[in-house]
Amino acid sequence: xxxxxxxxxxxxxxxxxxxxxxxxxxxxxxxxxxxxxxxxxxxxxxxxxxxxxxxxxxxxxxxxxxxxxxxxxxxxxxxxxxxxxxxxxxxxxxxxxxxxxxxxxxxxxxxxxxxxxxxxxxxxxxxxxxxxxxxxxxxxxxxxxxxxxxxxxxxxxxxxxxxxxxxxxxxxxxxxxxxxxxxxxxxxxxxxxxxxxxxxxxxxxxxxxxxxxxxxxxxxxxxxxxxxxxxxxxxxxxxxxxxxxxxxx
Amino acid sequence: xxxxxxxxxxxxxxxxxxxxxxxxxxxxxxxxxxxxxxxxxxxxxxxxxxxxxxxxxxxxxxxxxxxxxxxxxxxxxxxxxxxxxxxxxxxxxxxxxxxxxxxxxxxxxxxxxxxxxxxxxxxxxxxxxxxxxxxxxxxxxxxxxxxxxxxxxxxxxxxxxxxxxxxxxxxxxxxxxxxxxxxxxxxxxxxxxxxxxxxxxxxxxxxxxxxxxxxxxxxxxxxxxxxxxxxxxxxxxxxxxxxxxxxxx
Numbered sequence: 210x211x212x213x214x215x216x217x218x219x220x221x222x223x224x225x226x227x228x229x230x231x232x233x234x235x236x237x238x239x240x241x242x243x244x245x246x247x248x249x250x251x252x253x254x255x256x257x258x259x260x261x262x263x264x265x266x267x268x269x270x271x272x273x274x275x276x277x278x279x280x281x282x283x284x285x286x287x288x289x290x291x292x293x294x295x296x297x298x299x300x301x302x303x304x305x306x307x308x309x310x311x312x313x314x315x316x317x318x319x320x321x322x323x324x325x326x327x328x329x330x331x332x333x334x335x336x337x338x339x340x341x342x343x344x345x346x347x348x349x350x351x352x353x354x355x356x357x358x359x360x361x362x363x364x365x366x367x368x369x370x371x372x373x374x375x376x377x378x379x380x381x382x383x384x385x386x387x388x389x390x391x392x393x394x395x396x397x398x399x400x401x402x403x404x405x406x407x408x409x410x411x412x413x414x415x416x417x418x419x420x421x422x423x424x425x426x427x428x429x430x431x432x433x434x435x436x437x438x439x440x441x442x443x444x445x446x447x448x449x450x451x452x453x454x455x456x457x458x
Numbered sequence: 459x460x461x462x463x464x465x466x467x468x469x470x471x472x473x474x475x476x477x478x479x480x481x482x483x484x485x486x487x488x489x490x491x492x493x494x495x496x497x498x499x500x501x502x503x504x505x506x507x508x509x510x511x512x513x514x515x516x517x518x519x520x521x522x523x524x525x526x527x528x529x530x531x532x533x534x535x536x537x538x539x540x541x542x543x544x545x546x547x548x549x550x551x552x553x554x555x556x557x558x559x560x561x562x563x564x565x566x567x568x569x570x571x572x573x574x575x576x577x578x579x580x581x582x583x584x585x586x587x588x589x590x591x592x593x594x595x596x597x598x599x600x601x602x603x604x605x606x607x608x609x610x611x612x613x614x615x616x617x618x619x620x621x622x623x624x625x626x627x628x629x630x631x632x633x634x635x636x637x638x639x640x641x642x643x644x645x646x647x648x649x650x651x652x653x654x655x656x657x658x659x660x661x662x663x664x665x666x667x668x669x670x671x672x673x674x675x676x677x678x679x680x681x682x683x684x685x686x687x688x689x690x691x692x693x694x695x696x697x698x699x700x701x702x703x704x705x706x707x
Contacts (some may be wrong), residue, residue, distance in 0.1 A: 446698035
């Protein structure tokens with residue numbers, strides 16, 4: 210836990226927050242802080258900075274925020290489209306997406322996605338939140354990704370995605386993580402894009418129809434590397450390579 | 459399982475291999491292959507290609523290798539130095555190292571490494587092998603990383619590493635994954651290096667003495683990104699960014 214994430218329900222005063230769950234445990238048992246010490250905190254979807262430990266009452270701690278500042282998100286904004294994975298993999302992707310600053314995570318149906326995955330409790334936002342918070346807390350970020358589930362493939366790519374992009378394709382770069390022969394990410398990355406959307410397929414890959422449809426709406430294929438990765442590793446790898454290219458400008 | 463890894467102990471003839479474990483199960487139950495079908499195989503630390511299913515006897519399959527070819531490893535060769543992580547994390551790093559083509563994985567003692575980690579059964583090569591094979595099988599590679607455990611920090615960096623580099627520092631690029639302010643990987647990556655060694659710290663980071671010593675023997679700090687990653691994600695991220703820069707040349 211590199212950042213204690215505070216939410217509205219923790220708030221007991223203007224800048225005062227009260228914790229009694231695993232976050233309090235982390236502050237007391239792992240960080241071993243005492244009254245007067247400070248700790249890194251962030252307000253969910255808000256600014257981050259430090260808070261001072263005001264009081265300890267058994268396993269409960271009261272914090273007062275100090276020096277909070279909004280950290281502006283970098284450009285381009287990164288969105289992720291994943292074929293809905295098995296629940297165990299979805300947990301990892303939720304954590305990674307939050308940890309690495311993904312703005313929106315779209316989980317879509319695909320030919321090689323098992324129907325039962327759409328029945329998982331993890332499809333419900335309230336069950337996703339703990340994993341998203343864990344990721345934010347690890348990555349030291351506060352903005353929770355917007356997670357959306359799309360149970361039809363074609364309408365998502367042909368219609369919904371354009372509306373999410375504000376019907377302005379010019380500001381958006383669409384990239385398709387490919388298992389076929391393709392160039393590396395730098396050959397398709399547009400440093401001027403305001404928004405990048407990366408699509409990552411299911412175990413077993415997209416079927417040809419899906420690849421053709423995605424390419425017809427502007428997704429450009431690229432190869433992460435010479436190896437074949439599991440979905441959760443492909444997510445980390447793609448976000449890492451994007452971050453490098455973003456920094457290189 | 460994207461590649462069936464075959465070992466000497468599976469061999470029953472010149473190009474004939476007999477499997478009766480989870481690999482046979484994968485061929486029969488997941489891939490649902492029949493006699494005459496072919497499957498992607500690789501010989502451990504050797505060539506890879508296809509094998510034909512020669513016979514099935516209950517849960518046992520016999521394969522005959524065809525069209526095997528050596529795939530030359532890319533340049534630069536990538537070595538990884540990790541502060542020995544907790545056993546659960548070590549499993550993930552063993553898998554990832556094999557999956558992403560790491561040549562040597564050095565697990566070193568550091569100030570923030572718990573002493574108990576050196577008592578883990580996973581320190582023994584025979585307990586590492588299943589995770590390495592899983593990684594090779596996922597990444598479609600055959601060369602098993604050389605895993606070495608170093609229980610003293612200073613002798614490893616001051617002496618052992620130079621000998622591993624053939625006392626020829628000029629061909630070698632040493633990089634230190636940093637949590638402090640530093641440039642991105644491209645600012646320290648040398649496209650002409652024959653060998654790249656990337657060091658990744660423990661949870662909680664290296665202590666200042668360790669960073670100073672590593673820098674004194676040529677390790678150059680870089681930042682993976684704006685986030686703070688867990689060790690297993692840092693490994694995937696660093697190897698992904700190196701692969702991108704290698705491909706960009």
